[in-house]
Amino acid sequence: MSRPALALTLLLAATMPGWADPAPAYGPELEGYAYPFPVERFTFTSQRQPLQMAYLDVRPETPNGRTAVLLHGKNFCAATWEGQIRALTGAGYRVIAPDQIGFCKSSKPAAYQFTFRQLAENTHALLEKLGVTRPVIVGHSTGGMLAAHYALLYPKEVEQLVMVNPIGLEDWSAKGLPPVSLDQWYQRDLKTSADSIRAYETATYYAGHWEARYEPWVEMLAGLYRGPGKEAVAWDSALLYDMIVTQPVVYRFPQIAVPTLLIIGQKDNTAIGKDMVPADRRATLGNYPELGKAAAKAIPGARLVEFPNSGHAPQMSEPEAFNAALIEGIGR
Structure with missing residues (x-):
């Protein structure tokens, strides 16, 4: 087919019902996907290999002298904090949002001992490089587990801890999740x-309840699995699942010694590997109304804010109310 004929065919196809652009495919470090703010890179050596951590560093027009560090979850990236970054910078906060190693626009090492301690140390090294001291650490989902570990490792260097629907509030292995190999x-x-x-x-x-505004984040993740680095992305994801399941943080909550705010969507039912748990125990997992209250009781002086109509991601399902609660909570 000649080029003019092909162009005409595509033009006609684009006007036909059901036409859709090809699904996007991205590189293993999300090459081809644009973030809403400029992406910077932190290059460092860890576990005898050079790595790079992508991050956002967004400054307010009118600074209040405080910095918030936003730690993303397993199926999220720094970019998914866009609404919170805009709200926080509008309130005067400098905001730093990294992509952790193994995620999104950061390195995907083929061999790496993923631990929450290691990810916390990587984040601490980034903040030292940026000259950030005593930030507010905000973590969602897996990032909530990481935030807790960060506060445990560096209690004198954290002004405040915020955990948003963190996982690790219960020990899934102890509650029936069978051993799962990396290959599985x-x-x-x-x-x-x-x-x-x-x-x-x-x-x-x-x-x-699904809304069209969530779709870009689906395509962000799905594009990684359509791209040329699919195997590398999936392998690091497997390493990270193993880290999450084998390193629950719930047992260390009484040791957290920084002011803590818990924000919990009450309709969350997250429990990784729930489908592999025996049916008679499955229904007991991921009960966030109970888990949130138990966590608030276990962490000395913690304050709990509940979102009755939200699931695992209240910052995305109810962004305006969430941002208001977050800014009020860290402003105390």
Whole structure:
């Protein structure tokens, strides 16, 4: 077919019902996906290999002298904090939002001992490089577990801890999750698609209610699994699942010694690997109304804010109310 004929065919196809642009495919470090703010890179050596951590560093027009560090969850990136970054900078906060190693626009090492301590140390090294001292540490989901570990490691260097629907509030292995090998996690992750992401997020993140505004974040993740680095992305994801399941932070909550705010969507039911748990125990997992209250009781002096109608991601399902609660909570 000649080029003019091909162009005409595509033009006609684009006007036909059901036409859609090809699904995007991104590189292993999310090459091709644009973030809403300039992306910077922190290059460092860890576990005898050079790595780079992508991060956002967004400054306010009228600074209040405080910095908030936003730590993303397992199926999230620094970019998914866009609404919170705009709200926080509008309130005077400098905001730093990194992509952790193994995620999004950061390195995907083929061999790396992923631990929450290691990710906390990486984040601490980034903040030292930026000259940031005593920030407010805000973590969501897996980032909530990381935030807790950061506060445990560096209690004198954290002004305040905020955990948003953190996982690790219960020990899934102790509650019935059987041992899962890295190869099993890897094979499960290779099956990731836009449809599977959307179905999971509808059920857990958004309390059964899907909105079109969530779709860009689905395509962000699905594009990684359509791209040339699919295997590297899936392998690091498997390593991270193993880290999450084998390193629950719940047992260390009484040791947290910084002011803590818990923000919990009450319709969350997250429990990684729940489908592999025996049916008679499955329904007991991911009960966030109970888990949030238990965490608030275990962490000395913690304050709990509940979002009755939100699932795992209240910052995305109710952004205005969430941002107001966050800014009020860290302003105390």
